[in-house]
Structure formats: C-alpha cells, structure tokens
Amino acid sequence: MSSIVDRAPSAHAPSGARPGIPLVPFGLSLSIFLAVSFLLCAVADVIPWLKDFHFLKALYPDIDWARPEMIAVGVVWAFLSGWYVALGFGSLYNFFVARAR
Numbered sequence: 001m002s003s004i005v006d007r008a009p010s011a012h013a014p015s016g017a018r019p020g021i022p023l024v025p026f027g028l029s030l031s032i033f034l035a036v037s038f039l040l041c042a043v044a045d046v047i048p049w050l051k052d053f054h055f056l057k058a059l060y061p062d063i064d065w066a067r068p069e070m071i072a073v074g075v076v077w078a079f080l081s082g083w084y085v086a087l088g089f090g091s092l093y094n095f096f097v098a099r100a101r
Helices: 023-044 055-059 068-100
Strands: none
C-alpha cells in the first residue's frame, strides 16, 4: 500500500533545470498585485472614514482621485512598474544565482 509520502517529489530539482525566478509569471503576478493595490487605494478615497488614511494619498497629495482618467493612468503605471521591478530584480537574481553555481 503506497502513501502520499512515497509519491512526494524530491527536494532537489532535476539536473537539467535552471535555478532562478521565471520572469513572466513573476512579472505578471507582481504587476497585477500592484494594479489591484492601486485600485483598492482609489476605492478607499470614496469611503469617508478611509479618505485620509490610504497610502497613495500620502505619496501623491495633488492627484484628484475622483477623476477616472487619473485612476486609469495610475493602474497602467502600477502595472508597468511591476514589470520594471520583475525584470530588473528577476534578471539580477537569476544572474547571481547562475553565477554562484
């Protein structure tokens, strides 16, 4: 009788696998996370008791959060910023991991 433990994958990656962060999934997940976070901050501006407490209002005090075009531009910039960080950090991380091997 076999158990789940018998079928558990080994802790070591196959010898042909490259270590590091896969850039496309990392970029998509980080970009979507930042875009959703931006939208949540924009929604927080509509809720009266959260109006003065959201993070982006402290970073961008002069933005009119009631204008939909400003929110759309902010979401696009948040998405692009996620890709910027993912490509920059992920590439550097992958470079140094490969170099350490």
